[in-house]
Amino acid sequence: MTKSDQVKKIVKNAKKVLSSKSNFKLLTRPKIIVNLAQQHFDAKTFNPRPGSTPGDVVFSLTNICNLSCPMCSINNIKAKCGQVPNFITFDEFKKFAELLAAATRLSFMGFIGESILNPDFFKIISYLKKEYKTFLHISTNGNGLNEKVQDQMLAVGFDSITFSIHGFSPESYKTLQAGSLDLVKKNLARLLTRRKELKLKVPYVTVVFALNRANIDEAQQMLEWVAGLGADAFHVYHFHDYTPTLKGLIFKKEEYPEINKKIDALYEYAQLKGWLNLLPPQKPYFKEDALEQEKGIVKCDRPWKGFQMRSSFSHKDCYYMGVCNVFNSFLFNYKEHLEKYGKLDFQKIWQHPVLQYLRQTSNSAGPKPVNPLCAYCKSSKRKYLKNTDNAANYKAKLEAIDGFFKGFKKEYPNFEEVGGVQMLYTEDDELALN
Numbered sequence: 001m002t003k004s005d006q007v008k009k010i011v012k013n014a015k016k017v018l019s020s021k022s023n024f025k026l027l028t029r030p031k032i033i034v035n036l037a038q039q040h041f042d043a044k045t046f047n048p049r050p051g052s053t054p055g056d057v058v059f060s061l062t063n064i065c066n067l068s069c070p071m072c073s074i075n076n077i078k079a080k081c082g083q084v085p086n087f088i089t090f091d092e093f094k095k096f097a098e099l100l101a102a103a104t105r106l107s108f109m110g111f112i113g114e115s116i117l118n119p120d121f122f123k124i125i126s127y128l129k130k131e132y133k134t135f136l137h138i139s140t141n142g143n144g145l146n147e148k149v150q151d152q153m154l155a156v157g158f159d160s161i162t163f164s165i166h167g168f169s170p171e172s173y174k175t176l177q178a179g180s181l182d183l184v185k186k187n188l189a190r191l192l193t194r195r196k197e198l199k200l201k202v203p204y205v206t207v208v209f210a211l212n213r214a215n216i217d218e219a220q221q222m223l224e225w226v227a228g229l230g231a232d233a234f235h236v237y238h239f240h241d242y243t244p245t246l247k248g249l250i251f252k253k254e255e256y257p258e259i260n261k262k263i264d265a266l267y268e269y270a271q272l273k274g275w276l277n278l279l280p281p282q283k284p285y286f287k288e289d290a291l292e293q294e295k296g297i298v299k300c301d302r303p304w305k306g307f308q309m310r311s312s313f314s315h316k317d318c319y320y321m322g323v324c325n326v327f328n329s330f331l332f333n334y335k336e337h338l339e340k341y342g343k344l345d346f347q348k349i350w351q352h353p354v355l356q357y358l359r360q361t362s363n364s365a366g367p368k369p370v371n372p373l374c375a376y377c378k379s380s381k382r383k384y385l386k387n388t389d390n391a392a393n394y395k396a397k398l399e400a401i402d403g404f405f406k407g408f409k410k411e412y413p414n415f416e417e418v419g420g421v422q423m424l425y426t427e428d429d430e431l432a433l434n
Helices: 003-018 021-028 030-044 074-081 090-094 121-132 147-156 170-176 181-197 216-229 244-249 253-273 334-341 346-350 353-360 372-377 380-388 390-411 429-433
Strands: 056-059 105-108 135-140 160-164 204-211 233-238 306-311 318-322 330-333 421-423
Touching (some): 121 135, 147 181, 160 181, 170 244, 204 216, 216 233, 216 253, 330 334, 353 390, 372 380, 372 390
Parallel strands (some): 056 105, 056 306, 105 135, 160 204, 204 233
Antiparallel strands (some): 318 330, 330 421
């Protein structure tokens, strides 16, 4: 394809991007429009060395949480690997400009730590909004989202907040989570009231609720409460086997028909009350997926569009880095990297041979056969084991990672090291515990 043809393709893709009403505001960020168009072109052509940078970035500002929930795998990590506090500073964060400048969306991960606990949280979100007009999302347990934090987020125009509330009664909440249910309810109610008083359209507020034996009969009550407050979404999904102590909360195969009837009842009630739009479009039925590896179509655009930085629990000043939450390609010591290069030299990471190989082998229609890890990620086997036996799921994942690197080493026997970046040929110890 000639340079002229490539430019025409990029312009065509830019028009496609702007045809979406949700993307129309991007007109104020012309660099973003060009990057999105190039990104679309790179993904469509399976370009191993993309000219674009990721638009969807996940970033945890700390590994510290204000709770120790029974359902969270953090407890396993603390017990076996220990913990060293990680707080990236505002001055350090600004040096990640090469990653941040073209990001259309930045999500502060709540799984491994509460980003609102970072002392520079308000400085960071203000900077992102003022400098880049980034769409900002956060997931939180809600305990620390007090009036001061809420008002700061409302003031900068924070776009989306997800509350993880997995029990409606004190009993079910205590079984699954820590902290105060009353405080979480108070914080959520206050946020939605304040949003209404200020006549704001954002933040978009979601409550997530992982279905299990302890809370399945409270889902309707939770929906009624969430709808009454004026929240925007109530996302019900499957509880995952992250901790052995709660294994008894997972539904057995023989219970699936009865549980699915309860899910039907929840949706029927929502339709009756006019709340169907709050629930996921597809009912989260429990079913026994095939255990055999599928040989169907594998399709994924994350190697071009996504990037994730998850704060490490046991390695000081480090992040796990990758293009998705399934494959942590690198352990990244950001202080060491910044000391060597003065800023995040993102292209050294984004164009790393391991990501080039991933892009070549992540799609059925790509230039090379699909690698074992991407094949497993898209298989029904993974989905089934993730919902029923996470230990077996993790074993299968490690085998798939091993298969990926066998192929990678054949294609790239030698490559240049990047300062502060350590290749992970298998999952690190703490990742094995969640």
